[in-house]
Amino acid sequence: AQSVTQLGSHVSVSEGALVLLRCNYSSSVPPYLFWYVQYPNQGLQLLLKYTTGATLVKGINGFEAEFKKSETSFHLTKPSAHMSDAAEYFCAVSLTGANSKLTFGKGITLSVRP
Amino acid sequence: EAQVTQNPRYLITVTGKKLTVTCSQNMNHEYMSWYRQDPGLGLRQIYYSMNVEVTDKGDVPEGYKVSRKEKRNFPLILESPSPNQTSLYFCASSLFRQGRAFFGQGTRLTVV
Numbered sequence: 001a002q003s004v005t006q007l008g009s010h011v012s013v014s015e016g017a018l019v020l021l022r023c024n025y026s027s028s029v030p031p032y033l034f035w036y037v038q039y040p041n042q043g044l045q046l047l048l049k050y051t052t053g054a055t056l057v058k059g060i061n062g063f064e065a066e067f068k069k070s071e072t073s074f075h076l077t078k079p080s081a082h083m084s085d086a087a088e089y090f091c092a093v094s095l096t097g098a099n100s101k102l103t104f105g106k107g108i109t110l111s112v113r114p
Numbered sequence: 115e116a117q118v119t120q121n122p123r124y125l126i127t128v129t130g131k132k133l134t135v136t137c138s139q140n141m142n143h144e145y146m147s148w149y150r151q152d153p154g155l156g157l158r159q160i161y162y163s164m165n166v167e168v169t170d171k172g173d174v175p176e177g178y179k180v181s182r183k184e185k186r187n188f189p190l191i192l193e194s195p196s197p198n199q200t201s202l203y204f205c206a207s208s209l210f211r212q213g214r215a216f217f218g219q220g221t222r223l224t225v226v
Contacts, residue, residue, distance in 0.1 A: 009154065032212055043118075043204055043217035044157075090156065094212035101172075101211055104149075106156035 002027040002093045006105035014113045019063075019078040021108055023091030026072060033074040034092040034102070035065055044090060050074065061085070086112045116141045120205050120218035127195055127225055135190045135221050137205030143216070145208045146188040147172065148180065150201040151220075157204065163188055164211065195225040 005024045013019055025031055032051050036044040048059025055067040061084075065076045074091060091105040118139045127133055139146065147162035149172075159172030163182040177199055179191040188207075192199060202222050206215040 034214065036215075036217075041220075043219045044206075044215075045217070046214055049214060101159065101162070102208075102215055104157040106154065 002031065002095055002100065002103050004091050004093050004103055004105035006091055006108050008108060009106070010109045010111065012111040012113060013081045015083055016080050019076070019081045019085065019110065021076040021089050021091075021110065023065075023074045023076065023105060024072055025074065025091075025093045027093060027095055029095050032094045033065075033067060034094075035059065035063070035074070035076050036090045036092060036104075038088040038090065038107075040087070047076070047089075081110075081112045083112050083114065086110055116216065118205055118207055118216050118218040120203075120221050123219060123221060125221060125223050127223070129196055129225055130194050132191070132193050133195060133223075134192075135203060135205075135223070137188045137190065137218060138186050139188075139205075139207040139216070140186065141207060141209075141216065142185065143207035143209055144185070145211050145213075146182070147206050147215075148178070148188070148190045149204045149206065150174065151204060152201050160190070160203075162211075192223075195223075197225045199223065200225050 003026045034049045035047040038044045048057045050057045050067045058064045063078045090107045094102045148160040149157040158174045161180040163169045205218040208215045
């Protein structure tokens, strides 16, 4: 079975600073990896996903993530935070097997200080 | 526009009064699921459906029922709600089980 670990529950950065949200997963087979964002009072939206191919994945709103198999990680980054990035971010993993499902991390809240 | 529609967005009810939260998707997705979101616990899957008339329990199914009579609809039923079911609920659909999920706007349920 797969699992996702997002360390910490809250990250605070200054506007213009680097955003780094960490995600580690465990799986015995190649995973599909996702980052979702949840703005206040809204549902989850897909930011980016990794299935196969290039390990550096670019998503919407300037976010990107890199799949590192050796570190079992899929950390989310953005070079320069904007106030509008304040939201909750979820990492999720699924496997390629038929019985797999999408498993979410506990989420991490990003605050952006002016 | 591709979307998942949940209703209602907000609901306050009393213990024991049956309620249904509706969910509909317009993407012809086969896979649909329900999640609840609680602080510090992230999203936990309640039930899922692989296709019409095919449903199965997720991680936290106790106290909930679902049905899938049509491909587009996947209602969540609480036959006797209790205060511990106070939560934020999301319906999601995807082309296949492991794929990208599209989420509804959420239903905030309070059981008093």
